[in-house]
Amino acid sequence: MGRWSLATLLSLGLVTAAAAPLALAADGGQSTGPMHRYLALGDSYTIGQSVDPLARWPVQLAAAVSSQGWVCAQPLIIARTGWTTSELSAALHEQAPHGPFDLVTLLIGVNDQYRGYDLATFQAALTPLLRDAIALAGGQAGHVVVLSIPDWGVTPFAAGQDRAAISASITSFNALAAQAVRSCGAHWVDITPLSRDLAGGDQIAGDGLHPSGAMYARWVAATAPVVLGIVLPTPATTHPR
Numbered sequence: 413m414g415r416w417s418l419a420t421l422l423s424l425g426l427v428t429a430a431a432a433p434l435a436l437a438a439d440g441g442q443s444t445g446p447m448h449r450y451l452a453l454g455d456s457y458t459i460g461q462s463v464d465p466l467a468r469w470p471v472q473l474a475a476a477v478s479s480q481g482w483v484c485a486q487p488l489i490i491a492r493t494g495w496t497t498s499e500l501s502a503a504l505h506e507q508a509p510h511g512p513f514d515l516v517t518l519l520i521g522v523n524d525q526y527r528g529y530d531l532a533t534f535q536a537a538l539t540p541l542l543r544d545a546i547a548l549a550g551g552q553a554g555h556v557v558v559l560s561i562p563d564w565g566v567t568p569f570a571a572g573q574d575r576a577a578i579s580a581s582i583t584s585f586n587a588l589a590a591q592a593v594r595s596c597g598a599h600w601v602d603i604t605p606l607s608r609d610l611a612g613g614d615q616i617a618g619d620g621l622h623p624s625g626a627m628y629a630r631w632v633a634a635t636a637p638v639v640l641g642i643v644l645p646t647p648a649t650t651h652p653r
Contacts, residue, residue: 446483447483447484447485448482448483448484448485448514448515448643449485449488449512449513449514449515450470450473450474450484450485450486450487450488450513450514450515450516450517451487451488451490451509451511451513451515451516451517451548452470452487452488452489452490452491452516452517453490453491453500453504453516453517453518453519453520453541453545454489454490454491454495454500454517454518454519454520455491455492455493455494455495455496455500455519455520455522455523456491456492456493456494456495456522456622457469457491457519457522457562457622457623458470458489458491458517458519459489459491459492459493460622460628461493461617461619461622462617462618462619462621462622463617463622463623463624463625463628464625466625467624467625467628467629468489468628469623469628469629469631469632469635470487470489470517471486471487472625472628472629472632473487473517473632473635473636473639474486474487476632476633476636477636477639477640477643480636480640480644481640481644482639482640482643482644484514484515488509488513490503490504490507490509494523495520495523496520496523496524496527496529496537497520497521497524497534497537497538497541498537499523500520500541501537501540501541501544504541504544505544509548511547511548511549511550512548512549512550512551512552513548513549513550513555514549514555514643515549515555515557515639515642515643516545516546516548516549516555516556516557517556517557517558517559517635518541518542518545518556518557518558518559519558519559519561520538520541520561521534521538521561521585521586521589522561522562522564522582524537524585525561525581525582525585526564531584531585531588534585534588534589535588535592538588538589538592539592542556542558542592542593542596542598543596545558545598546596546597546598553596553597553598554597554598554599554642555642555643556598556599557598557599557601557635557638557639557642558589558593558598558599558600558601559601559603559631559635560586560589560590560600560601560602560603560604561582561585561586561589561604562582562603562604562607562623563578563579563582563604563607563608564578564582564621565577565578565579565582566579566607566608566610567610567616567620567621568616568620568621569619569620569621579608582604583604586602586604590602599638599642601631601634601635601638602634603630603631603634603635606627606630606631606634607623607627612626614626615627
């Protein structure tokens with residue numbers, strides 16, 4: 413799947429993530445069919461720190477899957493810059509969103525790594541959060557998609573720091589998370605290699621740390637096929653008579 417540009421999103425008529433849900437048909441118009449519910453959980457990456465609301469990756473993902481035939485409402489986003497895994501979990505319990513959701517995405521852990529938490533602490537917080545995400549997906553682990561932790565060590569923000577050590581630490585966090593995600597039956601999407609590829613010069617937001625809308629579009633290109641493989645029925649095979 414190709415890159416989803418802001419122009420594409422605007423052509424679909426997508427409003428901001430904080431607005432009321434809007435169903436999008438494959439032709440870009442408003443659908444009269446059922447709207448599938450989407451919950452996006454995370455931190456600054458999910459809320460789209462330093463980018464336009466239209467460029468947030470969950471908003472781009474909703475547009476991408478809607479244009480391919482799975483009519484998706486605006487995502488309900490529960491995320492905040494700086495949240496660790498345990499802080500997201502606490503906020504999720506406080507806000508208590510009403511499930512079930514047809515799709516739940518999760519991208520968390522970078523602040524655990526940044527604050528120097530060890531892997532055992534991260535695992536202890538991630539395990540119950542995954543259970544909560546599955547419960548919010550109606551108990552269907554296969555409707556939960558978890559993205560890997562991006563590598564902030566390649567960004568201008570990390571100048572003067574040990575970039576190799578940051579990268580190695582993030583790799584360790586991701587290895588633990590991937591195992592936990594796969595063990596519970598959810599889907600793992602590794603976007604970390606994409607986050608390390610800053611070719612083109614437009615991949616980082618103006619704050620020098622967070623991804624740009626163009627980088628988020630690359631994450632969506634990797635994630636949308638996984639989502640569509642979950643939610644769209646496989647056409648029945650026609651056998652010759």
